[in-house]
Amino acid sequence: MRARPTLGRLVWQQIRYQNTIFWRTPASAFFTLVFPLLFLFVFTLVFGNDDIPELGVTTAQFYAPSLAVFGAVSATYTNLAITTAISRDEGILKRIRGTPLPPWVYIAGRIGSATYLAAVAATIMLGVGVAFYGVRIFAVSFPSVVVTFLVGVGCFAALGMLVAAIAPNGDSTPAIANATLLPLAFISDVFIPPNANAPSWLSVIADIFPLKHFVVAFQDAFNPGVVAAKPSWLDHFQWDHLGVMALWGVAAMVLAIRYFKWEPRSGERTGRRRRRRREPVSESA
Amino acid sequence: MPAAIEVRDLHKRYGEVQAVAGIDLVVKAGEVFALLGPNGAGKSTTVEILEGHRPRSSGDVTVLGYDPETGGRRFRERIGIVLQEQAIENQLTVTEALRVYGSMYPHPRRPAELIELVGLGEKATSRIRTLSGGQRRRLELALGLVGDPDLLFLDEPTTGFDPSARRQAWTIVESLRSLGKTILLTTHYMDEAQNLADRVAVIAHGEIVAEGAPDTLGGRADASSLISFRVPSGPIHLPAGIEVSPGPDGVIQVRTPDPTRVLHRLTSWALDRGISLDGLTVTRPSLEDVYLELTGGEE
Known part of the structure; x- marks a missing residue:
């Protein structure tokens, strides 16, 4: 006879089993881990790996951290939103609820697994950058990289759970996740280096959202010029960027908890209820 | 022994729809209890309230001594739920799924033992993705049992099964009964209720319209029997005192609360005259007849 399993053990087990599921789903593994590498490969092929004139860093030194962030965000935001919504549609969340x-252990397992995968994605990206593209990593800014990574990943995991919470069903989640992430990535210095000719309102918009703060904090930690200017490792923490991400993360978490559903919305009973509530709207329209 | 499930005056409304309208129910420990009812009668809602999946609008509910709404982890450790059409993580193998789900309980049953019980031996290390529909249902049953529950909820356990798979599922339920488990099952198969359940309740329009052993449900035990037969054409004078009514296709029917006496008179009358009573049958109303009558024939 065994005793009641401890919560720590349960969380650990859930993380492991979510990881197993991830590795056995080739499509999501490809998009999360390989896809960002293709960008690095193509960008260095197209632009060469010389210094980008405005930035004073090589193409790879700019893109490896940017794409590491992009991979981490895919592993948390996109991945969590899609797989959680699909699991709800399939009734797996309801099964868990029985x-x-x-419940929080299950969610913690999903987020823990996504965080691990984000770390794998970022490590692969930086590792390939260092091994094949001469990317340099600086010890003095590395504590900032780790903290920025954790805060950023927490923020985007919360946002991913929020999308899962409010998406009507699993079919629409990839569209919602990609339609929000990709345009934001284009104005958040992920794919396109900061450009003095771009209209300023574009960067104001980008500054509102958390992605650019994640990317810029990461890029700075890998920029030799910036690193040289800050001799102490403490100087590398960028509290403004971290603060914006933390704010978004906490707000998303509160809303995700508020709206999260364990049962499929397309269920017979819930479906009927929703139609009934909508009726007055359609009549007045 | 205390009751496993006690429900008093349970109500559930969704907006203006009264899904459950005052249900009283007692299921004794160790009993196999079947809830019968057409779709939309309130049986799934009732079961989901008992499972803790859904809050009630009013009424008292006690399941294994817990209020399902607030019983939380300790309550769920003692129940097993087998819902219809509910996915299991496709990427896992049968054994892995049983191990992962088992790890959530204090006294899980061993995967190998459960696989044996539901007859999935040859699929133990296969991905769930590769299971057939019937194999998947058997795995769901195994998952319902993984925590070694005192009370098992079975929601239409054999819907979509072929006859041999149904027999197999029934055998499993029988073996659970012999272990002393309490089972609450919903079904719309009459023969399933008849074969498995100690007691049956029929739900229609959110209320229990009849409750009892399958053999006595709705006054079945006292109901009149129906004797039907054919006689050769031509004028026939049946013995006096037997009221007949014409049935379809020239069949003669006799409805009587006392089939022994009536049959005796009929057969001696026929033998005396050398008449044969073709297609002679005696039927009692089936559970299905009772059910259709009680639920107004809707399905």
Whole structure:
């Protein structure tokens, strides 16, 4: 006879089992881990790996950290939103809800697994950058890289769960996740280096959202000029960027908890209820 | 022994729809209890309230001594739920799924033992993706049992099964009964309720319209029997005192609360005259007849 499993053990088990599922789903593994590498490969092929004149860093030194962030965000935001919504549609979340597993343990397992995968994606990107494209990593800014990574990943995991919470069903989630992430990535210095000719309102918009703060904090930590100017490792923490991400993360978490559903919305009963509530709207329209 | 499930005056409304309108129910520990009812009668809603999946609007509900709404982890450790059409993580193998779900319970049953019980031996290390529909349902049953529950909820356990798979599922339920498990099952198969359940309740329009052992449900035990037969054409004078009514296709029907006496008179009358009573049958109203009558024939 065994005793009641401890919460720590349960969380650990959930992380492991979510990881197993991820590795056995080739499509999501490809998009999260390989896809960002293709960008690095293509960008260095097209632009060469010389210094980008405005920035004073090589193409790879700019893109490896940017794409590491992009991979981490795919692993958390996009991945969590899509897989969680699909699991809800399939009734897996409802099945979990009928077991003694505390609901937060299941969510923690998903987020823990996504964080691990984000770390794998970022490590692969930086590792390939260092091994093949002469990317340099600086010890003095590395603590900032780790903290920025954790705050950023937490923020985008919360946003991913929020999308899963409010998406009507699993079919629409990839569209919602990509339609929000990709345009933002284009104005957040992920794919296109900062450009003095771009209209300033574009960068104001980008500054509102968390992605650019994640990217810029990462890029700075890999920029030899910036690193040289800050001799102490403490100087590398960029509290403004971290603060914006933390704010978004906490707000998303509160809303995700508020709106999260464990049962499919397309279910017979819920479907009927929704139609009934909509009726007055369609009549007045 | 205390009751496993006690429900008093349960109500559930969705907006203006009264899904459950005052249900009283007692399921004793160790009993196999079947809820019968047409779709939309309130049986799934009732079961989901008992499982803790859904809050009730009013009424008292006690399941294994817990209020399902607030029983939380300790309550769920003692129940098993087998819902219809509910996915299991496709990427896992049968054994992995049983191990992962088992790890959530204090006293899980061993995967190998459960696989044996539901007859999935040859699929133990296969991905769930590769299982047939019937194999998947059997795995769902195994998952319902993984925490070694005291109370098992079975939502239409054999819907979509072929006859041999149904027999197999029934055998499993029988073996659970012999282990002393309490089972609450919903079904719309009469023969399933008849074969498995100690007691049956029929739900229609959110209320229980009849409750009892399958053999006595809705006054079945006392109901009149129907004797039908054919006689050769031509004028026939049946013995006096037997009221007949014409059935379809020239069949003669006799409805009687006392089939023994009536049959005796009929057959001696026929033997005396050398008449044969073709297609002679005696039927009692089936559970299905009772059910259709109680639920107004809707399905």
